[in-house]
Amino acid sequence: MHESIRDIKMTLDGDIALEGGDIAITSGEDWYIREANKRLRSGRDWKHHPSLGADLQRFTGEANSRETGRRIRDAVAQSLGQDSIHLPATLDIKVIPTSKDSIHIVVTMNGMGERVVVSHLSVNMETGMLAPVNEPEVTDHRDEDDATYAEDYTAPTDVTNKYQRRLRRT
Amino acid sequence: MPVLTRIEEEIRDRVTKILQSRSGITATNRGATAQILSEIAAYELKNAYLEVENIDNATSFTRATGTALDNKFGVLFGKTRGDSTRAFDDSRNVRIFIDPSTGLSASGIVTSKVTPATVTANPTTLTTTGFTIIAGTTLSAPGDVLYTTTENVTIANADVEVFVSVIAKSIGSSFNIAAGQLTNHNIKSRQPELLEIADFILVENRMPIQNGTFEESDDAYRARIADTLSELQTGNQTAVVRAALSVPGVRNAIFVPYDGGLGSFSIVIQAKQPVVSDGLISATQKAVDTVTASGNRGTIKRPVYNGLETKIRIEYRPQANRALIRQKVRRAVVDYIINIPLGESFVLNELIQRVLEVDDKIFDMSIEKFVRFTYNASTRDTEGDEEAFEIPTNLDLDSSLHAWYTSDRFSTVCD
Numbered sequence: 001m002h003e004s005i006r007d008i009k010m011t012l013d014g015d016i017a018l019e020g021g022d023i024a025i026t027s028g029e030d031w032y033i034r035e036a037n038k039r040l041r042s043g044r045d046w047k048h049h050p051s052l053g054a055d056l057q058r059f060t061g062e063a064n065s066r067e068t069g070r071r072i073r074d075a076v077a078q079s080l081g082q083d084s085i086h087l088p089a090t091l092d093i094k095v096i097p098t099s100k101d102s103i104h105i106v107v108t109m110n111g112m113g114e115r116v117v118v119s120h121l122s123v124n125m126e127t128g129m130l131a132p133v134n135e136p137e138v139t140d141h142r143d144e145d146d147a148t149y150a151e152d153y154t155a156p157t158d159v160t161n162k163y164q165r166r167l168r169r170t
Numbered sequence: 171m172p173v174l175t176r177i178e179e180e181i182r183d184r185v186t187k188i189l190q191s192r193s194g195i196t197a198t199n200r201g202a203t204a205q206i207l208s209e210i211a212a213y214e215l216k217n218a219y220l221e222v223e224n225i226d227n228a229t230s231f232t233r234a235t236g237t238a239l240d241n242k243f244g245v246l247f248g249k250t251r252g253d254s255t256r257a258f259d260d261s262r263n264v265r266i267f268i269d270p271s272t273g274l275s276a277s278g279i280v281t282s283k284v285t286p287a288t289v290t291a292n293p294t295t296l297t298t299t300g301f302t303i304i305a306g307t308t309l310s311a312p313g314d315v316l317y318t319t320t321e322n323v324t325i326a327n328a329d330v331e332v333f334v335s336v337i338a339k340s341i342g343s344s345f346n347i348a349a350g351q352l353t354n355h356n357i358k359s360r361q362p363e364l365l366e367i368a369d370f371i372l373v374e375n376r377m378p379i380q381n382g383t384f385e386e387s388d389d390a391y392r393a394r395i396a397d398t399l400s401e402l403q404t405g406n407q408t409a410v411v412r413a414a415l416s417v418p419g420v421r422n423a424i425f426v427p428y429d430g431g432l433g434s435f436s437i438v439i440q441a442k443q444p445v446v447s448d449g450l451i452s453a454t455q456k457a458v459d460t461v462t463a464s465g466n467r468g469t470i471k472r473p474v475y476n477g478l479e480t481k482i483r484i485e486y487r488p489q490a491n492r493a494l495i496r497q498k499v500r501r502a503v504v505d506y507i508i509n510i511p512l513g514e515s516f517v518l519n520e521l522i523q524r525v526l527e528v529d530d531k532i533f534d535m536s537i538e539k540f541v542r543f544t545y546n547a548s549t550r551d552t553e554g555d556e557e558a559f560e561i562p563t564n565l566d567l568d569s570s571l572h573a574w575y576t577s578d579r580f581s582t583v584c585d
Binding site: 007009038039048052 | 199201
């Protein structure tokens with residue numbers, strides 16, 4: 001999916017990425033992950049496209065309630081849905097309260113037999129701080145010589161929910 | 171040659187195309203990194219193009235406006251932009267007079283209506299033989315147009331009137347007035363000693379006052395700068411015509427060579443009001459004299475006014491608002507006649523059409539009175555050589571320097 005799309009690569013912090021002293025190029029799934037990251041971490045201050053950013057900071061200070069969660073989910077859906085750049089895949093957006101003053105926003109992209117976590121952000125509702133949540137590492141044993149593990153894989157031990165990256169089965 | 175500018179979208183599309191063809195970048199969605207960079211570049215380049223265009227405009231004589239015109243061209247030719255001015259009149263135009271219905275002169279009205287004690291108590295403005303109206307008295311016209319008198323004037327002995335110079339309270343052409351519009355004064359509140367006679371003191375302006383102006387427009391200023399070289403030579407036709415047009419209130423000026431023989435010329439001026447006032451002629455004469463060549467004589471004239479007196483009878487359809495229609499018809503007749511261009515014929519059918527167009531409730535019209543006369547703009551009256559027509563007709567003027575004139579006074583409408 002999205003392999004035909006090529007763009008200048010940006011880091012998750014919003015800088016232009018360099019590779020070997022040259023401007024890096026991104027495409028495919030990685031391109032979409034960076035596009036989604038760009039939108040989710042932006043406000044409404046883009047000069048040419050003010051409505052593109054999700055502007056999650058505007059929820060800072062609000063009660064960490066079901067209603068706020070619903071509104072945050074709508075804001076994410078509205079932002080990522082613009083121009084439908086995720087097509088032909090579909091998006092699944094979850095807002096999960098993880099403590100009294102924080103939530104996790106998990107966006108997964110489903111399509112063509114693939115399920116990819118596009119973004120996993122932790123949002124502090126009191127300070128408005130956004131922080132990416134690293135997905136747990138998985139170990140694929142299928143290529144190992146040991147026949148015991150040839151047809152199996154090891155699930156991560158610290159999986160916290162079903163939305164975190166899973167090993168793809170081919 | 172004007173600068174070819176590009177709009178932001180054109181620049182952005184061009185940058186995108188270059189990126190796609192040279193780097194293989196294909197992302198064109200909103201928010202794509204390459205697109206953002208293209209948009210930033212396009213925005214900045216657009217501003218650069220605009221700046222170049224502005225500089226080009228400011229340095230082009232035909233397109234420069236505002237301070238660019240003042241500083242880059244006006245200064246170069248020694249011409250400054252015309253300031254806004256207050257309307258004024260210091261000719262024998264604005265008249266303060268005693269109500270003719272009293273039949274009294276200045277001394278008569280004082281002795282008959284003011285008590286001796288009041289006269290004694292106000293020796294500077296009241297005597298037994300007359301009274302003084304002090305400078306700064308406000309005269310007003312409809313629409314809150316205010317003028318003030320600029321001098322003390324005294325009406326004494328057998329006098330019944332005095333002329334006073336006036337100036338508008340503020341700048342701009344909105345303070346220009348037609349003849350007869352100055353009708354009120356504040357003598358009663360300003361000079362309590364004249365309380366008993368203030369109601370019998372009347373005011374009028376016999377001629378329009380029309381020399382108030384706003385700041386000169388870019389186009390007018392540009393045209394004046396363009397004529398600089400001709401003006402610098404002075405004495406030529408452009409110089410004297412431009413001098414006449416520089417007087418506030420002059421709408422048009424027509425040069426007539428050799429009007430009084432060799433070495434002479436006339437300039438016939440048209441005013442922004444229906445009639446050219448004596449004050450405007452005098453002001454224009456002064457302006458033209460400053461550029462007239464030595465030994466030549468230039469005379470400022472007003473057009474010869476051909477007056478038309480009409481009486482129109484209207485037939486109405488049912489439910490017509492007759493009073494209102496009569497008013498509108500009168501206005502339409504006056505508007506048509508005074509706006510006929512200099513030297514052009516009066517066309518009867520045009521007048522009829524204007525009248526019938528006034529209201530759907532007009533069924534028909536007939537002209538009961540149709541008289542042509544010579545109108546004297548100085549005395550504001552007819553000169554006696556009237557020509558009445560049994561059957562109204564089209565009328566020509568004797569020359570291109572004649573004009574048509576009428577007013578509410580000469581246009582009546584009846585049922």
